[in-house]
Amino acid sequence: MKIEKIFLQNFLSHESSEINFKGSINAIVGQNGAGKTSIIDGIVFSLFSESSRGNIKNLVKKGKSTGIVQTEIRDGNNLYLIKRDIANSSNDFIAKNNIGIARGRKEVDRKIQEILKLDKDILLSTVIIRQGEIENIFKELPDVLKKILKIENLEKLTSSTGPLYSVQKEIESELKYLENRKIEYENKKLEKEKLEKEIEESKKKLEDLKIKKLEKEKEIKDNSAKLDELKGKRDKYLELTGRLSFLTERKKSIEKDVENYDKIKSEKEKLEKEIEENSYLEGGESLLSELHELRKSEKNLKDQLNTLEKEIEEYEQNLTKKISLEDDAKRYEELKERKEKIEEAYNEYNSLKSLLNDKLKRKEKIENEIKSLGNIPSLDNVNEEVENIEKEIDNLQNIKGAMKGRKEQLIQVIKNLENIRENKCPVCGRELTEEHKIKIKIEAETEVKDIEKKLSDVEKKVEELRARKSELSNLRLEIISKLTKLRKLNEDLTRISQEVQDIQTKLKELEKSYKEYSEIREKLILLEPKYKEYLKVSNYNEKTLEEKKNRLSSIKAELDDLQKRIKGLLEKIGDEREFEGKLKLYKENKNKLDKLREYFIKIESEKNELEKISKEIIELEEEIRQLNFNEEEFENLNKKLEDLNNERINIEKEISTIEGKINASSDLLVNLNSELNKIMEDLNKIPKLQKAVDRVEKLRKILGGSGLQNYIISIFKSRIENNLNDILNMFNLSFSRVTINFEIGGKTQKSKVIIKAYNTAGNDLDIESLSGGERISIALALRIAIAKSLMDEIGFMIMDEPTIHLDEERKKELLNVIKYSMNIIPQIIIVTHDEEIKEISDYIISVIKKGDKSIIKQGEYID
Numbered sequence: 001m002k003i004e005k006i007f008l009q010n011f012l013s014h015e016s017s018e019i020n021f022k023g024s025i026n027a028i029v030g031q032n033g034a035g036k037t038s039i040i041d042g043i044v045f046s047l048f049s050e051s052s053r054g055n056i057k058n059l060v061k062k063g064k065s066t067g068i069v070q071t072e073i074r075d076g077n078n079l080y081l082i083k084r085d086i087a088n089s090s091n092d093f094i095a096k097n098n099i100g101i102a103r104g105r106k107e108v109d110r111k112i113q114e115i116l117k118l119d120k121d122i123l124l125s126t127v128i129i130r131q132g133e134i135e136n137i138f139k140e141l142p143d144v145l146k147k148i149l150k151i152e153n154l155e156k157l158t159s160s161t162g163p164l165y166s167v168q169k170e171i172e173s174e175l176k177y178l179e180n181r182k183i184e185y186e187n188k189k190l191e192k193e194k195l196e197k198e199i200e201e202s203k204k205k206l207e208d209l210k211i212k213k214l215e216k217e218k219e220i221k222d223n224s225a226k227l228d229e230l231k232g233k234r235d236k237y238l239e240l241t242g243r244l245s246f247l248t249e250r251k252k253s254i255e256k257d258v259e260n261y262d263k264i265k266s267e268k269e270k271l272e273k274e275i276e277e278n279s280y281l282e283g284g285e286s287l288l289s290e291l292h293e294l295r296k297s298e299k300n301l302k303d304q305l306n307t308l309e310k311e312i313e314e315y316e317q318n319l320t321k322k323i324s325l326e327d328d329a330k331r332y333e334e335l336k337e338r339k340e341k342i343e344e345a346y347n348e349y350n351s352l353k354s355l356l357n358d359k360l361k362r363k364e365k366i367e368n369e370i371k372s373l374g375n376i377p378s379l380d381n382v383n384e385e386v387e388n389i390e391k392e393i394d395n396l397q398n399i400k401g402a403m404k405g406r407k408e409q410l411i412q413v414i415k416n417l418e419n420i421r422e423n424k425c426p427v428c429g430r431e432l433t434e435e436h437k438i439k440i441k442i443e444a445e446t447e448v449k450d451i452e453k454k455l456s457d458v459e460k461k462v463e464e465l466r467a468r469k470s471e472l473s474n475l476r477l478e479i480i481s482k483l484t485k486l487r488k489l490n491e492d493l494t495r496i497s498q499e500v501q502d503i504q505t506k507l508k509e510l511e512k513s514y515k516e517y518s519e520i521r522e523k524l525i526l527l528e529p530k531y532k533e534y535l536k537v538s539n540y541n542e543k544t545l546e547e548k549k550n551r552l553s554s555i556k557a558e559l560d561d562l563q564k565r566i567k568g569l570l571e572k573i574g575d576e577r578e579f580e581g582k583l584k585l586y587k588e589n590k591n592k593l594d595k596l597r598e599y600f601i602k603i604e605s606e607k608n609e610l611e612k613i614s615k616e617i618i619e620l621e622e623e624i625r626q627l628n629f630n631e632e633e634f635e636n637l638n639k640k641l642e643d644l645n646n647e648r649i650n651i652e653k654e655i656s657t658i659e660g661k662i663n664a665s666s667d668l669l670v671n672l673n674s675e676l677n678k679i680m681e682d683l684n685k686i687p688k689l690q691k692a693v694d695r696v697e698k699l700r701k702i703l704g705g706s707g708l709q710n711y712i713i714s715i716f717k718s719r720i721e722n723n724l725n726d727i728l729n730m731f732n733l734s735f736s737r738v739t740i741n742f743e744i745g746g747k748t749q750k751s752k753v754i755i756k757a758y759n760t761a762g763n764d765l766d767i768e769s770l771s772g773g774e775r776i777s778i779a780l781a782l783r784i785a786i787a788k789s790l791m792d793e794i795g796f797m798i799m800d801e802p803t804i805h806l807d808e809e810r811k812k813e814l815l816n817v818i819k820y821s822m823n824i825i826p827q828i829i830i831v832t833h834d835e836e837i838k839e840i841s842d843y844i845i846s847v848i849k850k851g852d853k854s855i856i857k858q859g860e861y862i863d
C-alpha cells in the first residue's frame with residue numbers, strides 16, 4: 001500500500017498544495033516553518049481524522065472557514081481516494097476506484113481501518129514516526145504490545161473500574177434492592193387489608209343513603225302536586241287583580257274628563273259664533289298670495305325695462321360709430337384683397353433675390369478658382385521634351401553597349417597576352433617581343449580604364465535623363481489634372497452666368513408688383529386700428545334696434561296692466577297689514593274649534609263607558625273574593641319544596657362521593673395486588689443473582705491475573721523477535737541475535753521490556769550499553785518488525801525529522817538503516833533538513849513559504 005498523492009486546501013499554512021510521492025524515498029525539504037510537517041499532519045488527518053495540533057479546528061488555515069485534505073492511496077490495482085472536510089465531518093467520504101464506499105466521518109474512519117488492516121494507535125507507534133521519537137519504542141513497547149494484543153482491554157475489563165467489576169457491583173446492588181423489596185411486600189400487604197375493610201364500610205353507608213334518597217323523593221312528589229294547584233289559583237288571581245287595577249285607573253281618568261264637559265261646551269259655542277261673524281275672511285289667503293305674485297311680476301318687469309333702455313342707448317351709440325367707420329373699413333378690405341392677389345409675386349421676387357445672391361457668390365468663387373490655376377504649361381511642349389529624352393536615352397544605351405563590347409575585347413586581349421607561351425602573336429602569327437607585349441598590355445589597360453570612365457559618365461547621363469523624364473511625367477499628370485479642372489470650372493461658370501441673367505430678367509418683370517405690395521403693406525398698417533374698431537361694431541344694425549324698441553313698448557304696456565290689477569286687489573283688502581293680522585287670528589280660532597269639537601265628542605262617548613266600567617269593577621271585586629287565594633301560603637310551600645330538593649341533591653352528592661371512593665379504592669386494591677405479584681416475582685430472582693455474583697468474582701480473578709497476559713504476549717513476542725532479527729541481518733550489524741523479554745507488571749508495578757543483543761562472540765549486551773547508532777538501528781528495525789508481524793506487507797513509513805538531535809555517527813547509522821529499509825518498505829516519506837538524507841532520496845519535494853502561504857515545488861530542490 002502506497003500513498004500516491006495528497007491535496008491540501010486551506011490546511012494549516014497550505015492554501016492549495018498538491019504533493020505527489022513519486023519516489024521510493026521521498027524527502028520533504030524546506031526552511032523552518034515552511035509547511036513540511038503540515039504535509040505529515042495532512043496524511044495523519046486524512047487517515048485517522050486526528051489532529052496533532054490540538055483541536056481539529058486548529059487545522060483550518062487562519063481566516064478560512066474550513067479546509068479540505070484529499071489523499072490517494074494505492075493497494076495493488078485499487079486506488080482509494082479519501083476526502084476530509086475539517087469543519088464539516090458529514091462531507092468526509094472515501095471512494096474505491098472512483099466508486100464511493102463510505103460517507104461521513106465515523107463511517108470513513110471505520111472503512112480506512114478496514115483497508116489499512118491496522119488501527120491508528122498501532123500505525124502511530126510503528127510506521128509513522130514523529131519528530132525525534134525513533135527510540136521511544138523501547139519505552140513504549142509494553143504499552144504498544146498491550147494495545148496491539150488488546151491486553152489493555154483485558155486489564156480494563158477486570159480492573160476495579162472495568163466492566164466486569166461494574167457487572168458484579170450491579171448484581172450486588174440489585175440484591176440489596178431486593179432485600180428492600182421484601183420489606184415493601186409486608187407493608188403493601190397491611191395496606192391491602194386496611195383498604196378492603198374501608199371498602200366494606202363505605203358500601204354499607206351507601207345503602208343507607210339510597211333509602212334516605214327514596215324517602216325524600218316521595219315527599220317532594222306530594223308537595224309538588226299541592227304547589228301546582230296553588231300556582232293555577234295564583235295565575236287567575238293575578239289576571240283578575242291586573243284587570244281591576246286597569247279599570248280603576250280608567251274610571252278615574254274618565255271622571256276627570258266628564259267634570260270639564262260644561263266648560264268645554266260653552267267655550268265651543270262662543271268660538272263658533274266668533275267664526276261666523278268673520279266668515280268674510282274665508283278666501284283672504286288666496287287674495288294675499290295673488291297680490292304677492294303680482295308684486296313680484298311688477299318688479300321683474302321694471303328690471304327688464306331698465307336693462308332694455310340701457311341696451312337701446314348703447315346700441316344707438318355703436319350703430320353711429322359703425323356708420324362713421326364704414327368707408328375706411330371698405331378701403332382696408334379692398335387693399336387686403338389686392339395684397340393677397342400680388343403676394344405670390346412678392347414672395348417670388350424675394351426668393352429670387354436671395355437666389356441671385358447665392359448664384360453671384362458661387363460665380364465669384366468659380367472665377368477665383370480659375371484665377372488660382374494660373375498659367376498652365378503647354379502639354380505638347382512637355383510631350384515633345386519627353387520624346388527627345390527617350391530618344392537620347394536609346395542613343396546612350398547603344399553607345400554603352402558598344403563600349404562594353406570593346407571593353408570585353410580588350411580584357412580578352414590582356415588575358416591572351418598573359419597566356420602566350422611562345423613569343424608569337426596568336427592573331428597574326430608574327431613574332432612578339434616582351435616589350436611589345438607590355439606595350440600592348442599597357443595600351444589595352446589604359447583603354448579599358450578610359451572606357452570604364454566613359455561608361456560611368458554615360459550611365460550618369462542616362463540617370464539624369466531618366467530623372468528628368470520622371471519629373472516631366474509628374475508635370476504631365478499635373479497639367480492634365482489642371483486642364484480637366486479648368487474645363488469643368490469653365491462649364492460651371494457658363495452655366496451659372498446664364499442662370500444669373502435669367503434671374504435678373506425675371507426680377508425685372510416682378511419688380512412692379514413688389515413695389516405695389518410694399519406700398520399696400522404700409523397703408524394697411526395705418527388703417528388696421530380703425531378696421532379693428534369697425535369689426536367690433538360691424539354686427540350692429542337698424543333692424544335689431546327697431547326690434548329692441550318694440551320690445552320696450554310691449555313691456556311698458558304689460559307693466560301698466562299689472563299695476564291696474566294690483567290697485568283693484570288693494571281696494572278689496574284695505575290695509576294690508578291689518579288684513580293679515582285678522583286672517584291669522586281667524587285661522588287660529590278655526591283650529592282651536594276643531595280640537596274642541598273633537599274633545600267634546602270624546603267626552604260624550606266616555607260618559608257612556610263610565611257606567612259600564614263601574615259595573616265591571618263590582619263584578620271583579622266579587623270574583624277575587626270568591627277565589628280565596630293566599631300569597632303567603634303559596635310562598636311557604638314553594639320554600640319547603642326548594643329545601644326538600646336541596647336535601648335530595650346533597651344526598652345524591654354524598655352517594656356519588658362514596659361511589660367514587662369505593663371505585664378508587666377498588667382500583668388501588670387491583671394495583672396493590674399486581675404490585676404484590678411483581679414484588680413476589682422479583683423476590684424469586686434472589687437465589688439466581690447470588691449465584692451470578694460468585695461467578696463474576698471468579699472470572700475477574702482468572703482474567704485479571706498475569707498468566708493469561710504472559711501467554712498471549714509470549715506467542716506474539718516470538719514473531720516480533722524473528723522479524724527483528726531478519727531485518728537486523730539486512731542492516732549489516734555485528735550482532736548474531738537480538739532477544740526481547742517482557743516482565744508483565746501488576747497492579748502496582750509497570751510492565752517492562754528487556755532487549756538484549758548478542759555479539760558474534762556470544763556475549764549478551766544490554767540495550768543501554770549499545771552505541772547510539774546501534775540503538776537507532778534496533779529501534780527502527782523493531783518498529784518495522786512489529787508492523788510486519790501485523791501486516792503481510794508494509795506499504796509505507798513516514799518519518800518527521802528523524803535525524804534531529806543526532807550526532808554525526810548516529811546520523812550515519814540511521815542513513816544506512818533507512819537505505820536498507822528500502823528492501824522491506826517500498827515507500828518512505830521523510831521530512832528533513834538534512835543534506836545527507838536529501839542525497840539518499842530519489843524524489844525531492846520542496847516547500848517554501850511566501851507570505852503566510854506554503855508553496856510546493858516537486859522533483860527539484862530549492863533552498
Ligand SMILES: Nc1ncnc2c1ncn2[C@@H]1O[C@H](COP(=O)(O)OP(=O)(O)OP(=O)(O)O)[C@@H](O)[C@H]1O
Nearest residue numbers: 012013031032033034035036037038058060061062
Ligand atoms: N491554522 C493555521 N493557519 C495558517 N498557518 C498556520 C496555522 N497553524 C500553523 N501555521 C503555520 O504553518 C507553518 C508551517 O508549520 P509546519 O509545522 O508545517 O512547518 P515545518 O516546515 O515543519 O517547520 P519546522 O522545520 O520548523 O518544523 C508555521 O509557520 C505555522 O506558524
